[in-house]
Amino acid sequence: MRLFPSLRCLFPERCTRKMAIYAIGDLQGCYDELIRLLDTIAFNEHNDQLWFVGDLVNRGPKSLETLRFIKSLGDSAVAVLGNHDLHLLAAACSVPSNNKKEALKQVLIAPDRDELIDWLRHRPLFHYNEHFCMVHAGIPPQWDFDQTQKMAQVVATALQGKDYKSLLKTMYGDKPDIWSPLLRGTSRLRFIINCFTRMRYCNKEGRLDFNFNGAPGSQPDNLMPWFTVPGRKIFDRKVVFGHWSSLGFYEGNNCYAIDTGCLWGGQLTALRLSEQVERFSLDCSRFKMG
Numbered sequence: 001m002r003l004f005p006s007l008r009c010l011f012p013e014r015c016t017r018k019m020a021i022y023a024i025g026d027l028q029g030c031y032d033e034l035i036r037l038l039d040t041i042a043f044n045e046h047n048d049q050l051w052f053v054g055d056l057v058n059r060g061p062k063s064l065e066t067l068r069f070i071k072s073l074g075d076s077a078v079a080v081l082g083n084h085d086l087h088l089l090a091a092a093c094s095v096p097s098n099n100k101k102e103a104l105k106q107v108l109i110a111p112d113r114d115e116l117i118d119w120l121r122h123r124p125l126f127h128y129n130e131h132f133c134m135v136h137a138g139i140p141p142q143w144d145f146d147q148t149q150k151m152a153q154v155v156a157t158a159l160q161g162k163d164y165k166s167l168l169k170t171m172y173g174d175k176p177d178i179w180s181p182l183l184r185g186t187s188r189l190r191f192i193i194n195c196f197t198r199m200r201y202c203n204k205e206g207r208l209d210f211n212f213n214g215a216p217g218s219q220p221d222n223l224m225p226w227f228t229v230p231g232r233k234i235f236d237r238k239v240v241f242g243h244w245s246s247l248g249f250y251e252g253n254n255c256y257a258i259d260t261g262c263l264w265g266g267q268l269t270a271l272r273l274s275e276q277v278e279r280f281s282l283d284c285s286r287f288k289m290g
């Protein structure tokens with residue numbers, strides 16, 4: 001059963017519009033805004049695919065509905081894991097973290113909690129097609145496409161394996177803060193997770209900094225947004241990412257940033273990924289009133 005039959009094409013054989021892929025920005029439980037945005041773009045689940053940049057849950061009002069809905073879309077939706085999605089997985093295993101989890105409770109006490117958590121645990125950290133790739137936060141400047149794909153797979157394998165709870169227990173922490181091919185074990189896993197799900201700024205050598213999360217231009221002199229580091233190796237695909245609401249919509253350096261702060265009363269962004277990228281925005285301010 002689909003939750004929203006109005007989103008379906010009732011006569012799939014008549015739905016001849018060319019397949020479209022839309023990347024959708026950080027939701028953080030903003031389910032009503034998502035449904036409204038999908039109406040705006042006339043999303044057709046038989047024909048279109050949605051790429052979610054992660055942080056589906058936490059902070060916002062409807063994490064449970066958001067997860068259920070995206071899971072119900074099956075192959076019509078792809079979601080990469082964000083830091084808040086990992087918080088939910090950690091909370092489900094009772095791993096202590098500094099993150100407040102009030103908004104996650106509705107998921108943790110839901111009758112279908114186990115299916116939802118299991119589904120989330122099997123989401124990737126990196127997704128791509130011929131022209132675009134997607135992560136939640138960033139890709140270290142030292143990694144080319146093959147390396148990025150391989151590193152995402154290392155974490156996915158650990159997260160989907162029997163011992164995933166020990167990964168969730170050891171993933172928190174800011175070190176190591178720079179890539180080395182010599183990294184092994186939990187240090188390597190933590191570094192990969194921090195890049196894909198938390199990174200914003202680094203120095204010109206690619207050393208990560210987690211102390212600063214403001215808009216570019218306001219950062220200390222030695223730091224730069226990860227996507228502006230000279231010599232960044234992924235240049236064969238455009239990178240779509242979220243996680244950085246103070247950056248807002250950004251297009252440049254072969255990247256698209258699409259966390260436009262829906263949760264904070266900003267906008268929810270959908271980006272049609274095609275030769276001519278098209279941007280759709282839903283104003284979320286009125287959802288926050290009353």
Ligand SMILES: [Mn+2]
Binds near residue numbers: 243
């Ligand atoms: Mn995030």
